[in-house]
Amino acid sequence: DAGVIQSPRHEVTEMGQEVTLRCKPISGHNSLFWYRQTMMRGLELLIYFNNNVPIDDSGMPEDRFSAKMPNASFSTLKIQPSEPRDSAVYFCASSLDRTGGGTEAFFGQGTRLTVV
Amino acid sequence: GQQVMQIPQYQHVQEGEDFTTYCNSSTTLSNIQWYKQRPGGHPVFLIQLVKSGEVKKQKRLTFQFGEAKKNSSLHITATQTTDVGTYFCAGPLKRGSARQLTFGSGTQLTVLP
Numbered sequence: 509d510a511g512v513i514q515s516p517r518h519e520v521t522e523m524g525q526e527v528t529l530r531c532k533p534i535s536g537h538n539s540l541f542w543y544r545q546t547m548m549r550g551l552e553l554l555i556y557f558n559n560n561v562p563i564d565d566s567g568m569p570e571d572r573f574s575a576k577m578p579n580a581s582f583s584t585l586k587i588q589p590s591e592p593r594d595s596a597v598y599f600c601a602s603s604l605d606r607t608g609g610g611t612e613a614f615f616g617q618g619t620r621l622t623v624v
Numbered sequence: 625g626q627q628v629m630q631i632p633q634y635q636h637v638q639e640g641e642d643f644t645t646y647c648n649s650s651t652t653l654s655n656i657q658w659y660k661q662r663p664g665g666h667p668v669f670l671i672q673l674v675k676s677g678e679v680k681k682q683k684r685l686t687f688q689f690g691e692a693k694k695n696s697s698l699h700i701t702a703t704q705t706t707d708v709g710t711y712f713c714a715g716p717l718k719r720g721s722a723r724q725l726t727f728g729s730g731t732q733l734t735v736l737p
Contacts, residue, residue, distance in 0.1 A: 615666040
């Protein structure tokens, strides 16, 4: 397996534009996580899906952020409209987990987002 | 809410010195995991501890899980430049109706040659 695949690796966009980040989890994994990493706030959990269903989106900063998982092999994180403070590295991670956080998470390479 | 706290935030050591990072949870954990993130990279799983008082070793790395299952530590003996990176602990904490893997703030290790 190629691991968790994220695209794009880098994204530079202007304030106000829509940004879509993509993730392909490891085949067979039933849990998917979106994290945001910044120097100030560290690794923050944005949203957690289990069996394609959003279980907890309380980490999503505001309505400008939305995430979907239409099937077991694909997820998107969308920011509309983007703002400079959204600049960060966004990681997608997946795991095979039945109890919630009980097994190791495999991270993608991340998407470095810069909003100017 | 439930949190995982980690200290120190930064640590600079001379190559060959030992290094320890500590992790504390606000609640009892069913397990604790440790990850390493190299500069510019992504977090990579190192190990999981499950039992109270458990100690596991990986070459120069020693991981401990406290008796109360609320704290953990990672100790590196005789650091090398390849140990550079940020070390995170993570535990399944309850958020709303579900438990999710929640990461500590990490300890950034710098090893000076």
